[in-house]
Amino acid sequence: MLRDITLGQYYQTESVIHRLDPRVKLGGTLLYIVSLFVFNHFLGYIVAAVFLGIVIRLSHVPFRFMVKGMKAILFLMLITVGFNLFLTPGEVLVRFWIFKITKEGLKLAVNMAIRLVMLVIGSSVMTLTTTPNNLTDGMEKMLRPLRVLRVPVHEVAMMMSIALRFIPILMEETDKIMKAQIARGADFESGNILQRARAMVPLLVPLFISAFRRANDLAMAMEARCYRGGDGRTKMKPLVYHKRDGAAYLCILLYLAAGIAAGNLGRALGL
Protein backbone atom coordinates (compact mmCIF):
# COMPACT_ATOMS: atom_id res chain seq x y z
CA MET A 1 0.00 0.00 0.00
CA LEU A 2 2.47 2.67 1.12
CA ARG A 3 4.96 1.26 -1.29
CA ASP A 4 3.06 2.70 -4.25
CA ILE A 5 4.32 6.21 -3.74
CA THR A 6 7.06 6.76 -6.29
CA LEU A 7 7.72 10.39 -5.47
CA GLY A 8 10.93 10.16 -3.54
CA GLN A 9 11.85 6.66 -4.59
CA TYR A 10 15.10 5.99 -6.30
CA TYR A 11 15.23 3.71 -9.32
CA GLN A 12 18.61 2.03 -9.49
CA THR A 13 20.06 1.86 -12.97
CA GLU A 14 22.89 3.24 -15.08
CA SER A 15 22.29 6.36 -17.19
CA VAL A 16 23.58 9.82 -18.04
CA ILE A 17 20.81 11.37 -16.02
CA HIS A 18 21.71 9.28 -12.98
CA ARG A 19 25.31 10.42 -13.22
CA LEU A 20 24.52 14.14 -13.40
CA ASP A 21 25.40 16.30 -10.44
CA PRO A 22 22.35 16.59 -8.14
CA ARG A 23 22.64 20.37 -8.30
CA VAL A 24 22.04 20.25 -12.04
CA LYS A 25 19.01 18.08 -11.57
CA LEU A 26 17.63 20.20 -8.75
CA GLY A 27 18.19 23.44 -10.63
CA GLY A 28 16.95 21.91 -13.85
CA THR A 29 13.77 20.63 -12.26
CA LEU A 30 13.14 23.99 -10.67
CA LEU A 31 13.63 25.79 -13.98
CA TYR A 32 11.47 23.23 -15.70
CA ILE A 33 8.62 23.76 -13.27
CA VAL A 34 8.91 27.53 -13.63
CA SER A 35 8.98 27.15 -17.40
CA LEU A 36 5.72 25.20 -17.32
CA PHE A 37 4.03 28.22 -15.79
CA VAL A 38 5.81 30.79 -17.95
CA PHE A 39 5.02 29.11 -21.27
CA ASN A 40 1.40 29.83 -21.91
CA HIS A 41 1.05 28.64 -25.44
CA PHE A 42 0.45 25.08 -26.53
CA LEU A 43 3.54 25.14 -28.76
CA GLY A 44 5.52 25.83 -25.58
CA TYR A 45 3.93 22.78 -23.94
CA ILE A 46 4.88 20.66 -26.92
CA VAL A 47 8.50 21.74 -26.49
CA ALA A 48 8.25 20.97 -22.77
CA ALA A 49 6.75 17.55 -23.46
CA VAL A 50 9.39 16.68 -26.02
CA PHE A 51 12.16 17.78 -23.66
CA LEU A 52 10.68 15.69 -20.86
CA GLY A 53 10.34 12.72 -23.22
CA ILE A 54 14.00 12.93 -24.20
CA VAL A 55 15.11 13.14 -20.56
CA ILE A 56 12.96 10.14 -19.66
CA ARG A 57 14.43 8.17 -22.54
CA LEU A 58 17.94 9.07 -21.43
CA SER A 59 17.20 8.10 -17.82
CA HIS A 60 16.46 4.45 -18.65
CA VAL A 61 13.67 4.44 -16.06
CA PRO A 62 10.55 2.64 -17.30
CA PHE A 63 7.75 5.10 -17.94
CA ARG A 64 5.30 3.30 -15.67
CA PHE A 65 7.34 4.37 -12.66
CA MET A 66 6.77 8.03 -13.50
CA VAL A 67 3.07 7.44 -13.87
CA LYS A 68 2.91 5.74 -10.48
CA GLY A 69 3.61 9.09 -8.84
CA MET A 70 0.55 10.46 -10.62
CA LYS A 71 -1.80 8.23 -8.69
CA ALA A 72 -0.84 9.91 -5.45
CA ILE A 73 -1.91 13.34 -6.67
CA LEU A 74 -4.85 12.26 -8.80
CA PHE A 75 -7.32 13.61 -6.28
CA LEU A 76 -5.59 16.97 -6.04
CA MET A 77 -5.56 17.18 -9.80
CA LEU A 78 -9.25 16.42 -10.13
CA ILE A 79 -10.08 19.18 -7.68
CA THR A 80 -7.87 21.73 -9.42
CA VAL A 81 -9.19 20.88 -12.84
CA GLY A 82 -12.76 20.82 -11.52
CA PHE A 83 -12.49 24.26 -9.93
CA ASN A 84 -10.96 25.77 -13.03
CA LEU A 85 -13.52 24.13 -15.24
CA PHE A 86 -16.63 25.21 -13.39
CA LEU A 87 -15.72 28.39 -11.58
CA THR A 88 -14.07 30.50 -14.28
CA PRO A 89 -16.37 33.27 -15.53
CA GLY A 90 -16.62 33.92 -19.27
CA GLU A 91 -18.35 32.78 -22.44
CA VAL A 92 -20.65 29.90 -21.53
CA LEU A 93 -20.28 26.69 -23.52
CA VAL A 94 -22.40 24.18 -21.65
CA ARG A 95 -24.85 24.69 -18.81
CA PHE A 96 -26.60 22.15 -16.65
CA TRP A 97 -28.32 22.68 -13.32
CA ILE A 98 -26.12 25.17 -11.38
CA PHE A 99 -22.94 24.24 -13.24
CA LYS A 100 -21.67 25.97 -16.30
CA ILE A 101 -18.57 25.37 -18.33
CA THR A 102 -17.04 28.39 -19.98
CA LYS A 103 -14.62 28.58 -22.83
CA GLU A 104 -12.05 30.29 -20.63
CA GLY A 105 -12.62 27.74 -17.91
CA LEU A 106 -12.06 24.86 -20.29
CA LYS A 107 -8.86 26.40 -21.55
CA LEU A 108 -7.60 27.06 -18.04
CA ALA A 109 -8.49 23.55 -16.90
CA VAL A 110 -6.69 21.92 -19.80
CA ASN A 111 -3.68 24.16 -19.22
CA MET A 112 -3.68 23.30 -15.54
CA ALA A 113 -3.96 19.59 -16.18
CA ILE A 114 -1.07 19.61 -18.64
CA ARG A 115 1.08 21.63 -16.26
CA LEU A 116 0.35 19.42 -13.29
CA VAL A 117 0.99 16.19 -15.15
CA MET A 118 4.32 17.42 -16.50
CA LEU A 119 5.24 18.93 -13.16
CA VAL A 120 4.73 15.64 -11.34
CA ILE A 121 6.45 13.57 -13.99
CA GLY A 122 9.29 16.09 -14.18
CA SER A 123 9.95 15.96 -10.45
CA SER A 124 9.54 12.18 -10.45
CA VAL A 125 12.36 12.02 -12.99
CA MET A 126 14.57 13.88 -10.54
CA THR A 127 13.72 11.73 -7.55
CA LEU A 128 13.86 8.51 -9.53
CA THR A 129 17.34 9.23 -10.82
CA THR A 130 18.91 10.76 -7.71
CA THR A 131 19.51 8.98 -4.43
CA PRO A 132 17.99 10.82 -1.48
CA ASN A 133 21.46 11.29 -0.05
CA ASN A 134 22.71 12.90 -3.19
CA LEU A 135 19.68 15.09 -3.31
CA THR A 136 20.18 16.49 0.17
CA ASP A 137 23.87 16.89 -0.58
CA GLY A 138 22.99 18.96 -3.60
CA MET A 139 20.49 21.00 -1.65
CA GLU A 140 22.97 21.63 1.12
CA LYS A 141 25.53 22.90 -1.30
CA MET A 142 23.09 25.05 -3.24
CA LEU A 143 21.70 26.63 -0.11
CA ARG A 144 25.07 27.18 1.51
CA PRO A 145 25.03 30.95 0.87
CA LEU A 146 22.06 31.17 3.25
CA ARG A 147 24.44 30.44 6.10
CA VAL A 148 25.29 34.11 6.07
CA LEU A 149 21.75 34.70 7.24
CA ARG A 150 22.32 32.16 10.02
CA VAL A 151 20.14 29.52 8.45
CA PRO A 152 21.41 26.13 9.76
CA VAL A 153 21.74 24.70 6.26
CA HIS A 154 23.84 21.69 7.18
CA GLU A 155 21.64 20.70 10.08
CA VAL A 156 18.50 20.95 8.02
CA ALA A 157 20.06 18.90 5.24
CA MET A 158 21.22 16.29 7.74
CA MET A 159 17.79 16.10 9.26
CA MET A 160 16.28 15.68 5.85
CA SER A 161 18.59 12.91 4.82
CA ILE A 162 18.02 11.08 8.09
CA ALA A 163 14.26 11.46 7.71
CA LEU A 164 14.45 10.16 4.16
CA ARG A 165 16.59 7.26 5.25
CA PHE A 166 14.10 6.37 7.94
CA ILE A 167 11.06 6.21 5.69
CA PRO A 168 11.75 2.74 4.28
CA ILE A 169 12.94 1.48 7.66
CA LEU A 170 9.80 2.62 9.38
CA MET A 171 7.70 1.24 6.58
CA GLU A 172 9.34 -2.14 6.98
CA GLU A 173 8.85 -1.93 10.72
CA THR A 174 5.16 -1.07 10.27
CA ASP A 175 4.79 -4.05 8.02
CA LYS A 176 6.43 -6.34 10.55
CA ILE A 177 4.46 -5.14 13.56
CA MET A 178 1.26 -5.23 11.58
CA LYS A 179 1.90 -8.83 10.63
CA ALA A 180 2.79 -9.76 14.19
CA GLN A 181 -0.46 -8.28 15.48
CA ILE A 182 -2.48 -9.88 12.70
CA ALA A 183 -0.94 -13.18 13.76
CA ARG A 184 -2.40 -12.46 17.19
CA GLY A 185 -5.82 -11.98 15.68
CA ALA A 186 -5.78 -8.19 15.28
CA ASP A 187 -8.07 -6.83 12.60
CA PHE A 188 -7.07 -3.60 10.87
CA GLU A 189 -9.59 -3.73 8.08
CA SER A 190 -13.14 -4.09 9.33
CA GLY A 191 -15.31 -2.03 11.67
CA ASN A 192 -16.35 1.63 11.76
CA ILE A 193 -13.95 4.55 12.02
CA LEU A 194 -13.85 4.48 15.80
CA GLN A 195 -13.12 0.76 15.92
CA ARG A 196 -10.46 1.13 13.29
CA ALA A 197 -8.79 3.96 15.13
CA ARG A 198 -8.72 1.80 18.23
CA ALA A 199 -7.33 -1.09 16.26
CA MET A 200 -4.35 1.11 15.37
CA VAL A 201 -3.15 1.32 18.96
CA PRO A 202 -1.38 -2.08 18.91
CA LEU A 203 0.38 -0.88 15.77
CA LEU A 204 1.23 2.68 16.74
CA VAL A 205 2.56 2.10 20.24
CA PRO A 206 5.26 -0.38 19.19
CA LEU A 207 6.02 1.73 16.12
CA PHE A 208 6.65 4.88 18.14
CA ILE A 209 8.70 3.00 20.67
CA SER A 210 10.85 1.54 17.94
CA ALA A 211 11.20 4.92 16.23
CA PHE A 212 12.43 6.48 19.46
CA ARG A 213 14.77 3.59 20.09
CA ARG A 214 16.23 3.92 16.64
CA ALA A 215 16.58 7.67 16.95
CA ASN A 216 18.37 7.19 20.24
CA ASP A 217 20.69 4.57 18.80
CA LEU A 218 21.45 6.73 15.81
CA ALA A 219 22.22 9.78 17.93
CA MET A 220 24.51 7.67 20.07
CA ALA A 221 26.26 6.21 17.05
CA MET A 222 26.76 9.65 15.55
CA GLU A 223 28.17 11.03 18.74
CA ALA A 224 30.45 8.04 19.12
CA ARG A 225 31.90 9.00 15.76
CA CYS A 226 32.41 12.58 16.90
CA TYR A 227 29.67 14.18 14.87
CA ARG A 228 29.33 17.80 15.96
CA GLY A 229 27.40 19.57 13.26
CA GLY A 230 28.51 21.15 10.02
CA ASP A 231 31.44 23.31 11.11
CA GLY A 232 34.66 22.12 9.58
CA ARG A 233 33.03 18.96 8.29
CA THR A 234 34.31 17.63 4.98
CA LYS A 235 32.65 15.24 2.61
CA MET A 236 33.79 11.79 1.61
CA LYS A 237 32.41 12.36 -1.86
CA PRO A 238 32.42 16.10 -2.46
CA LEU A 239 30.21 17.30 -5.28
CA VAL A 240 32.30 18.33 -8.27
CA TYR A 241 31.00 19.59 -11.59
CA HIS A 242 32.03 17.58 -14.65
CA LYS A 243 31.85 18.44 -18.32
CA ARG A 244 28.51 16.66 -18.68
CA ASP A 245 27.02 18.91 -16.01
CA GLY A 246 27.97 21.99 -18.01
CA ALA A 247 26.45 20.43 -21.09
CA ALA A 248 23.29 19.70 -19.14
CA TYR A 249 22.99 23.31 -18.00
CA LEU A 250 23.39 24.35 -21.61
CA CYS A 251 20.65 21.96 -22.70
CA ILE A 252 18.30 23.40 -20.10
CA LEU A 253 18.97 26.93 -21.30
CA LEU A 254 18.46 25.86 -24.89
CA TYR A 255 15.20 24.26 -23.87
CA LEU A 256 14.00 27.44 -22.19
CA ALA A 257 14.91 29.49 -25.23
CA ALA A 258 13.19 27.01 -27.54
CA GLY A 259 10.05 27.03 -25.42
CA ILE A 260 9.80 30.80 -25.32
CA ALA A 261 10.59 31.08 -29.02
CA ALA A 262 7.95 28.49 -29.86
CA GLY A 263 5.35 30.38 -27.85
CA ASN A 264 6.19 33.68 -29.53
CA LEU A 265 6.24 32.03 -32.95
CA GLY A 266 2.83 30.53 -32.27
CA ARG A 267 1.36 33.88 -31.29
CA ALA A 268 2.98 35.61 -34.29
CA LEU A 269 1.43 33.05 -36.62
CA GLY A 270 -1.86 33.55 -34.81
CA LEU A 271 -2.22 29.93 -33.69
Add this chain to the structure above:
Amino acid sequence: MSIILDHVNYIYGGGTPLERKALDDICLQIPDGQFVGIIGHTGSGKSTLMQHMNGLLKATSGHIYFNGEDIYEKDYDMKKLRSKVGLVFQYPEHQLFEVDVFSDVCFGPKNLGLDKKEVQLRAFDALQKVGLPMDLYYQSPFDLSGGQKRRAAIAGVLAMNPEVLILDEPTAGLDPRGRDEILGQIRQLQRQTHMTVLLVSHSMEDVAEYVDRIIVMNRGAVLYDDEPKEVFAHYKELEKVGLAAPQVTYILHELKKRGLAVDVNATTVQEAADTVCAALRDRRK
Protein backbone atom coordinates in the same frame (compact mmCIF):
# COMPACT_ATOMS: atom_id res chain seq x y z
CA MET B 1 -4.23 -33.73 10.28
CA SER B 2 -1.25 -31.79 9.13
CA ILE B 3 0.20 -28.95 7.14
CA ILE B 4 1.03 -29.68 3.53
CA LEU B 5 2.92 -27.33 1.24
CA ASP B 6 2.61 -28.17 -2.41
CA HIS B 7 5.09 -26.57 -4.81
CA VAL B 8 5.07 -23.22 -3.02
CA ASN B 9 6.92 -20.33 -4.65
CA TYR B 10 7.18 -16.80 -3.39
CA ILE B 11 8.62 -13.71 -5.02
CA TYR B 12 9.13 -10.44 -3.14
CA GLY B 13 8.43 -7.24 -5.05
CA GLY B 14 7.11 -8.94 -8.16
CA GLY B 15 7.23 -6.59 -11.15
CA THR B 16 9.77 -4.16 -9.69
CA PRO B 17 13.50 -3.96 -10.25
CA LEU B 18 13.99 -5.33 -6.73
CA GLU B 19 12.24 -8.58 -7.56
CA ARG B 20 13.59 -11.43 -5.51
CA LYS B 21 12.70 -15.07 -5.37
CA ALA B 22 12.48 -15.97 -1.70
CA LEU B 23 10.90 -19.43 -1.90
CA ASP B 24 11.65 -21.89 -4.63
CA ASP B 25 9.31 -24.81 -5.14
CA ILE B 26 8.85 -25.88 -1.53
CA CYS B 27 7.10 -29.20 -0.93
CA LEU B 28 6.70 -30.23 2.69
CA GLN B 29 4.44 -32.25 4.89
CA ILE B 30 4.35 -31.60 8.59
CA PRO B 31 2.36 -34.16 10.57
CA ASP B 32 0.68 -33.39 13.88
CA GLY B 33 2.71 -33.38 17.03
CA GLN B 34 6.10 -33.23 15.38
CA PHE B 35 8.87 -30.99 16.68
CA VAL B 36 10.57 -29.63 13.60
CA GLY B 37 13.68 -27.48 13.36
CA ILE B 38 14.06 -25.17 10.37
CA ILE B 39 17.63 -24.19 9.74
CA GLY B 40 19.23 -21.98 7.18
CA HIS B 41 21.79 -19.28 6.63
CA THR B 42 20.57 -15.70 6.97
CA GLY B 43 18.37 -14.77 4.01
CA SER B 44 17.59 -18.36 3.10
CA GLY B 45 13.85 -17.76 3.35
CA LYS B 46 13.00 -19.23 6.76
CA SER B 47 10.91 -16.31 7.95
CA THR B 48 9.23 -16.05 4.58
CA LEU B 49 8.28 -19.72 4.70
CA MET B 50 6.89 -19.40 8.21
CA GLN B 51 4.69 -16.47 7.24
CA HIS B 52 3.08 -18.68 4.63
CA MET B 53 2.01 -21.20 7.21
CA ASN B 54 -0.60 -18.90 8.72
CA GLY B 55 -1.51 -17.06 5.56
CA LEU B 56 0.26 -13.76 6.26
CA LEU B 57 2.00 -14.07 2.91
CA LYS B 58 0.24 -15.58 -0.04
CA ALA B 59 2.31 -17.86 -2.23
CA THR B 60 2.98 -16.54 -5.73
CA SER B 61 2.15 -20.04 -6.89
CA GLY B 62 1.44 -23.36 -5.22
CA HIS B 63 -0.96 -24.54 -2.55
CA ILE B 64 -0.99 -24.91 1.20
CA TYR B 65 -3.34 -27.29 2.97
CA PHE B 66 -4.08 -27.06 6.65
CA ASN B 67 -5.98 -30.01 8.09
CA GLY B 68 -6.93 -31.05 4.60
CA GLU B 69 -8.33 -27.69 3.51
CA ASP B 70 -6.77 -25.42 0.92
CA ILE B 71 -6.12 -22.14 2.75
CA TYR B 72 -6.26 -20.19 -0.51
CA GLU B 73 -9.89 -21.22 -1.11
CA LYS B 74 -12.04 -18.15 -1.42
CA ASP B 75 -14.18 -18.68 1.65
CA TYR B 76 -11.44 -20.07 3.87
CA ASP B 77 -11.50 -18.46 7.29
CA MET B 78 -8.05 -16.89 7.67
CA LYS B 79 -8.76 -15.61 11.14
CA LYS B 80 -9.43 -19.13 12.32
CA LEU B 81 -6.26 -20.34 10.65
CA ARG B 82 -4.29 -17.70 12.50
CA SER B 83 -5.75 -18.79 15.80
CA LYS B 84 -4.72 -22.37 15.08
CA VAL B 85 -1.28 -21.64 13.73
CA GLY B 86 0.40 -19.35 16.25
CA LEU B 87 3.38 -17.48 14.85
CA VAL B 88 5.94 -15.88 17.13
CA PHE B 89 7.98 -13.45 15.07
CA GLN B 90 11.66 -12.73 15.20
CA TYR B 91 12.15 -10.25 18.07
CA PRO B 92 8.54 -10.63 19.22
CA GLU B 93 9.11 -8.20 22.08
CA HIS B 94 8.81 -5.41 19.51
CA GLN B 95 5.08 -6.08 19.29
CA LEU B 96 4.27 -5.48 22.97
CA PHE B 97 2.05 -2.47 23.48
CA GLU B 98 -0.24 -2.77 26.48
CA VAL B 99 0.07 -1.09 29.85
CA ASP B 100 0.96 -4.32 31.60
CA VAL B 101 2.14 -7.77 30.66
CA PHE B 102 -1.10 -9.49 31.53
CA SER B 103 -3.26 -7.26 29.33
CA ASP B 104 -0.82 -7.72 26.50
CA VAL B 105 -1.11 -11.48 26.69
CA CYS B 106 -4.89 -11.06 26.75
CA PHE B 107 -4.81 -9.32 23.37
CA GLY B 108 -4.72 -12.52 21.31
CA PRO B 109 -7.52 -14.47 23.02
CA LYS B 110 -9.60 -11.28 23.20
CA ASN B 111 -9.40 -11.01 19.44
CA LEU B 112 -10.81 -14.50 19.20
CA GLY B 113 -13.99 -13.16 20.73
CA LEU B 114 -13.85 -15.24 23.91
CA ASP B 115 -15.54 -14.02 27.05
CA LYS B 116 -13.54 -12.14 29.63
CA LYS B 117 -13.12 -14.95 32.08
CA GLU B 118 -11.86 -17.38 29.48
CA VAL B 119 -9.48 -14.73 28.13
CA GLN B 120 -7.96 -14.18 31.55
CA LEU B 121 -7.71 -17.87 32.23
CA ARG B 122 -5.86 -18.47 29.02
CA ALA B 123 -3.54 -15.53 29.58
CA PHE B 124 -2.72 -16.75 33.05
CA ASP B 125 -2.14 -20.26 31.78
CA ALA B 126 0.11 -19.06 28.98
CA LEU B 127 2.20 -16.91 31.28
CA GLN B 128 2.71 -19.88 33.56
CA LYS B 129 3.75 -22.07 30.66
CA VAL B 130 6.52 -19.69 29.66
CA GLY B 131 7.69 -19.50 33.25
CA LEU B 132 7.45 -15.79 33.80
CA PRO B 133 7.58 -14.94 37.53
CA MET B 134 4.15 -13.95 38.78
CA ASP B 135 5.21 -10.61 40.24
CA LEU B 136 5.93 -9.38 36.72
CA TYR B 137 2.40 -9.93 35.40
CA TYR B 138 1.22 -6.45 36.22
CA GLN B 139 4.36 -4.57 35.28
CA SER B 140 4.76 -2.56 32.14
CA PRO B 141 6.14 -4.86 29.43
CA PHE B 142 8.72 -2.20 28.65
CA ASP B 143 10.30 -2.51 32.08
CA LEU B 144 11.18 -6.19 31.63
CA SER B 145 14.55 -7.57 30.62
CA GLY B 146 15.09 -8.80 27.08
CA GLY B 147 14.51 -12.44 27.94
CA GLN B 148 11.44 -11.66 30.01
CA LYS B 149 9.96 -9.58 27.22
CA ARG B 150 10.56 -12.44 24.86
CA ARG B 151 8.66 -14.80 27.15
CA ALA B 152 5.79 -12.38 27.54
CA ALA B 153 5.55 -12.12 23.76
CA ILE B 154 5.60 -15.89 23.33
CA ALA B 155 2.88 -16.16 25.97
CA GLY B 156 0.86 -13.68 23.89
CA VAL B 157 0.75 -16.22 21.09
CA LEU B 158 0.39 -19.28 23.32
CA ALA B 159 -2.68 -17.75 24.92
CA MET B 160 -4.53 -18.29 21.65
CA ASN B 161 -4.18 -22.05 22.23
CA PRO B 162 -2.72 -22.79 18.79
CA GLU B 163 -2.48 -26.32 17.43
CA VAL B 164 0.74 -25.42 15.70
CA LEU B 165 3.30 -23.14 17.28
CA ILE B 166 5.88 -21.50 15.06
CA LEU B 167 8.82 -19.76 16.68
CA ASP B 168 11.04 -17.65 14.46
CA GLU B 169 14.46 -17.52 16.11
CA PRO B 170 13.09 -17.36 19.63
CA THR B 171 16.58 -17.18 21.08
CA ALA B 172 18.11 -14.47 18.88
CA GLY B 173 19.99 -11.99 21.01
CA LEU B 174 19.68 -13.91 24.27
CA ASP B 175 22.56 -15.10 26.43
CA PRO B 176 23.25 -18.86 26.57
CA ARG B 177 21.34 -19.30 29.78
CA GLY B 178 18.28 -17.44 28.54
CA ARG B 179 18.49 -19.48 25.36
CA ASP B 180 18.57 -22.83 27.16
CA GLU B 181 15.73 -21.81 29.44
CA ILE B 182 13.45 -20.77 26.63
CA LEU B 183 14.24 -23.80 24.48
CA GLY B 184 13.81 -26.11 27.47
CA GLN B 185 10.43 -24.63 28.21
CA ILE B 186 9.35 -25.03 24.63
CA ARG B 187 10.35 -28.66 24.66
CA GLN B 188 8.50 -29.26 27.89
CA LEU B 189 5.45 -27.59 26.45
CA GLN B 190 5.65 -29.71 23.35
CA ARG B 191 5.89 -32.89 25.36
CA GLN B 192 2.97 -31.95 27.58
CA THR B 193 0.56 -30.77 24.93
CA HIS B 194 1.80 -32.64 21.85
CA MET B 195 1.35 -29.56 19.77
CA THR B 196 3.21 -29.27 16.51
CA VAL B 197 6.19 -26.98 16.95
CA LEU B 198 8.27 -25.42 14.20
CA LEU B 199 11.45 -23.90 15.54
CA VAL B 200 13.42 -21.63 13.25
CA SER B 201 17.05 -21.12 13.99
CA HIS B 202 20.38 -20.75 12.31
CA SER B 203 22.24 -22.65 14.92
CA MET B 204 22.37 -26.44 14.71
CA GLU B 205 23.38 -26.64 18.33
CA ASP B 206 20.13 -24.96 19.29
CA VAL B 207 17.91 -27.45 17.61
CA ALA B 208 19.94 -30.67 17.63
CA GLU B 209 18.98 -31.41 21.18
CA TYR B 210 15.28 -30.84 20.85
CA VAL B 211 13.78 -31.68 17.50
CA ASP B 212 12.56 -34.84 15.75
CA ARG B 213 13.27 -33.56 12.31
CA ILE B 214 15.38 -30.89 10.66
CA ILE B 215 14.60 -28.98 7.49
CA VAL B 216 17.62 -27.23 6.05
CA MET B 217 16.88 -24.25 3.81
CA ASN B 218 19.27 -22.83 1.29
CA ARG B 219 18.48 -19.95 -1.06
CA GLY B 220 14.76 -20.42 -0.76
CA ALA B 221 14.80 -24.17 -1.38
CA VAL B 222 14.76 -27.19 0.91
CA LEU B 223 18.23 -28.72 0.95
CA TYR B 224 17.77 -31.52 3.48
CA ASP B 225 14.71 -32.76 5.29
CA ASP B 226 15.43 -35.59 7.66
CA GLU B 227 16.17 -36.74 11.18
CA PRO B 228 18.93 -34.75 12.88
CA LYS B 229 21.58 -37.45 12.67
CA GLU B 230 20.95 -37.99 8.97
CA VAL B 231 21.20 -34.26 8.32
CA PHE B 232 24.40 -33.91 10.33
CA ALA B 233 25.96 -36.74 8.36
CA HIS B 234 26.14 -34.17 5.57
CA TYR B 235 28.26 -31.89 7.71
CA LYS B 236 30.68 -31.16 4.91
CA GLU B 237 27.90 -30.00 2.59
CA LEU B 238 26.32 -27.98 5.38
CA GLU B 239 29.49 -25.97 5.68
CA LYS B 240 29.26 -25.04 2.03
CA VAL B 241 25.93 -23.32 2.62
CA GLY B 242 27.20 -21.38 5.60
CA LEU B 243 25.98 -23.74 8.32
CA ALA B 244 27.75 -26.07 10.64
CA ALA B 245 26.86 -29.33 12.30
CA PRO B 246 27.03 -29.37 16.10
CA GLN B 247 30.56 -29.37 17.44
CA VAL B 248 30.18 -32.91 18.74
CA THR B 249 29.75 -34.14 15.17
CA TYR B 250 33.18 -32.80 14.29
CA ILE B 251 34.83 -34.21 17.37
CA LEU B 252 33.29 -37.66 16.85
CA HIS B 253 34.29 -37.79 13.22
CA GLU B 254 37.82 -36.81 14.13
CA LEU B 255 37.98 -39.44 16.90
CA LYS B 256 36.72 -42.08 14.52
CA LYS B 257 39.34 -41.11 11.99
CA ARG B 258 41.98 -41.60 14.66
CA GLY B 259 40.75 -45.09 15.39
CA LEU B 260 38.32 -44.79 18.26
CA ALA B 261 35.16 -46.77 17.56
CA VAL B 262 32.61 -44.06 18.39
CA ASP B 263 29.13 -43.69 16.99
CA VAL B 264 29.32 -40.57 14.81
CA ASN B 265 25.53 -40.23 14.78
CA ALA B 266 25.34 -38.83 18.29
CA THR B 267 23.83 -35.38 18.08
CA THR B 268 23.82 -34.02 21.61
CA VAL B 269 26.66 -33.51 24.04
CA GLN B 270 25.19 -36.17 26.33
CA GLU B 271 24.97 -38.77 23.58
CA ALA B 272 28.47 -37.96 22.45
CA ALA B 273 29.83 -38.37 25.96
CA ASP B 274 28.08 -41.72 26.27
CA THR B 275 29.46 -43.08 23.02
CA VAL B 276 32.98 -41.88 23.78
CA CYS B 277 32.88 -43.52 27.22
CA ALA B 278 31.54 -46.72 25.73
CA ALA B 279 34.24 -46.78 23.09
CA LEU B 280 36.97 -46.21 25.67
CA ARG B 281 35.56 -48.97 27.85
CA ASP B 282 35.55 -51.37 24.90
CA ARG B 283 39.12 -50.53 24.09
CA ARG B 284 40.30 -51.21 27.64
CA LYS B 285 38.78 -54.69 27.57
